[in-house]
Amino acid sequence: MASKKSDITLYFLGASRAIRIAWLLEELSLPYELVSSPRAPNGLAPPEFKAEIPTELGKSPAIKDGNIVIQESAAIAEYICETYDTSGRFLPKDPAARAKVREWMSAAEGTFMIHGLAILYARWRLPEPAKEYLPEMEKGLSTNVHNDFDWLESELEGKEYLVGHDVTAADVLMGFGIEFIFARKLGTEGGDWPNVKKWLSRIQQREAYKRAVKKSGYSL
């Protein structure tokens, strides 16, 4: 039972990592106000939405809880768990289990997203005359993605969720990246990861995840 009363506003850009936070809030049955916007035609946040986000960078997700403002999805998730999930369901109190959850929370951005985004940014930014090299470049960059997914596949062997027997902040952080990398085909060609696919669909079928999708209008 949380002792602090929440007063959370979630700044939610369409098709973004903000789904992690909406999902976590739904899992914890915490009320929140959504300030949301679709992406601009260039794929970025529209300037008027960015201006509403109370951080210098103006990235999504960000939250405001009373007078506390937090950005970076892993830091937001950790704050929410520490403040409102006092039973430690999503961020275990046991140091070994907690370290494992935090390992995945870091890997979500620092390993999986970085390798997927390298390919997306190449697609977006390679100058026109160099575009003929894009397929070769994607193929080279996909080695990292395959290595990451092979690791995830082996960790999910015989398991429903990443750490322990139930969903944790590890799944909350990892889910979006994997969904995104599959949806945009960022280096996944030629790979086969049945455990990863089953785990992702398990996440997508959770009632809290479905509520987050419905409320936010999230779709990739």
Ligand SMILES: N[C@@H](CCC(=O)N[C@@H](CS)C(=O)NCC(=O)O)C(=O)O
């Ligand atoms: N590492 C940050 C990344 C935040 C980020 O890059 N958010 C993207 C959406 S997924 C964004 O706000 N893009 C819009 C823009 O840069 O205009 C996190 O985990 O929250």
